[in-house]
């Protein structure tokens with residue numbers, strides 16, 4: 538496997554990178570009203586403001602679920 542920079546930044550090894558990439562991830566849907574409440578709750582800084590809604594970086598997300606609890610409009614879902 539070729540080592541890419543994001544593997545080194547986000548994960549301890551290529552094996553861990555593959556494991557996390559194949560895991561479920563959380564996603565912010567179009568229901569988001571961009572209140573910003575979820576961003577500071579993320580322990581790995583995976584949430585940022587996008588063009589129309591906040592967005593989750595699936596590579597950084599560890600599926601902890603902390604952001605789901607604070608969203609006032611239930612815009613954050615766990616992908617299967």
Ligand code: SF4
Nearest residue numbers: 579598599601602604
């Ligand atoms: S599930 Fe956890 S790690 Fe993923 S975006 Fe939400 S708070 Fe961050």
Ligand code: SF4
Nearest residue numbers: 569570572573575608
């Ligand atoms: S808490 Fe919910 S509505 Fe607010 S920015 Fe995050 S996803 Fe959007």
